[in-house]
Amino acid sequence: MTTLPLVDAGQRDLVGSFPAFDPDQDDLKDFRRTLVEGTTSLLNSASVSYEERTIAGPKDAPQVRVLLFRPTETETETQAQTTPAILYIHGGGMIAGTPDMQAGTLHRLAQETGALIVSVDYRLAPETPFPGGLEDAYAALVWLxxxxxxxxxxxxxIIVMGDSGGGCLASATALLARDRKQVPLCGQFLIYPMLDLRTGGPDAVSDDPTTGEFVWTRAQNRHAWAAVRGTLGEDDPRFGxxxxxxxxxxxxxxxxxxTTGSLDLFRDEDVTFAHRLWQAAVPTDLIVYASAVHGFDLLxxxxxxxxxxxVVEGVRRLLA
Known part of the structure; x- marks a missing residue:
């Protein structure tokens, strides 16, 4: 079936803007390049300036590159005042993407929320499977x-925030912060997060055919999770x-x-995760956008x- 008639009318002609990736035929390096180029163009990221730093990475691992997006000071603000901060983790299924490609969005978000944004250039799979990328993100949080x-x-x-695969890493970073007790977070903002490695496979908890046709497919999801998981067994205490x-x-x-979309492959796992957070007495807001595909907010x-x-209103509330 084709779900194109279900897509938001204002985005129907745009869903083909994202690069396609068939794991069985296409080269991952080509997908990485076209994803960065395409997203950079969509978000006008090439015209944005930011500060780049290299910080200490996890133990026995390389240093981590981070990008800093600072809010513009108003005339009434002084250098003595402090700002809130967002640790941002980019999307790309944990197999692609860079923080640079979202510079346009992050620059705008910093201006509209008054927060310093630190975006992490974490190591990607399959070259670096779990927990490499996650430990890079956590190292950036500790540094911040x-x-x-x-x-x-x-x-x-300080809050953690991420989209898609970065939403998975943001969620996992919040879990590590809770369990390692080094950094107290005041919130997490997960944008169509990739949370359940069963999605798109034979063990999927749900498999609605109206989801996952555009932008991020079942085949891509299976490929990405296999790359990130590596040889980690389900009985490993780090599996969660x-x-x-x-x-x-x-x-x-x-x-x-x-936040997620009604046509997003991750819709059901995101709704289920929100439900579990409510059951765990975690204050949680969930927004499911009708007629929205994965990555709809970039179009x-x-x-x-x-x-x-x-997003701006939600970030402000979490940082209040």
Missing amino acids: HTHAGELGVEASR YLSPAFMKDLSGLPPTII ASPLAERAHRD
């Missing part, structure tokens, strides 16, 4: 918290950090916002602008 004073950040007002849908205890997490349209306004 430890250097809060130097960065002009209020250490008690790999695929947060498997984390048995979700209590003690910070207030959470999850210039009234729907994308509505989603952006919701």
Whole structure:
């Protein structure tokens, strides 16, 4: 079946803007290049300036590159004032993408929320399977918290945020922060997060054929999860950090916002995760956008602008 008639009318002609990737035929390096080029163009990221730093990575691992997006100071603000901060983790299924490609969005978000945004250039699979990318993200969180004073950040007002595969890493980073007790988070914002490695495969908890036709497909999802998982067994105690849908205890997490689309492959796993957070007494908002595919917020349209306004409002609430 084709679900194109179900796609938001303002985006129907745009869903082909994203690069296609057939894991059985296409080269991953080509997909990585076209994803970065295409997203950079969609978000006007090449015209945005930012600060680039290299920070200490996980133990016995390379350093981690991070990009800093600072809000513009107003005339009434002074250098002595502190700002909240967002640790942002980019999408790409944990097998592709860079923080640079979203520079346009992150620059705008920093201006509209007044938050310093630190975006992480984590290592990708399959070259670096779990837990490499996650530990890179967590190292960036620890660095942000430890250097809060130097960065002009209020250490008690830090959230983690990510989209798609970055949403998985953001969720897992929040779980690590809870369990390692090094960094107190005041929220997590997960944008159509990739949380359940069963999705798109024979063991999928649900498989609605109206989801997953565009942008991120079942075949891509199976390929990405196999690359990230590597040889990790389901009986490994770290399995819930790999695929947060498997984390048995979700209590003690910070207030959470999850957004997804009704045509997104991840819709059902995102709704299920929100339900489990409610059961664990975690304050959680869930927004499911009608007629929205994966990555819909990147496609210039009234729907994308509505989603952006919701993101800005949600970030402000989490950081309040």
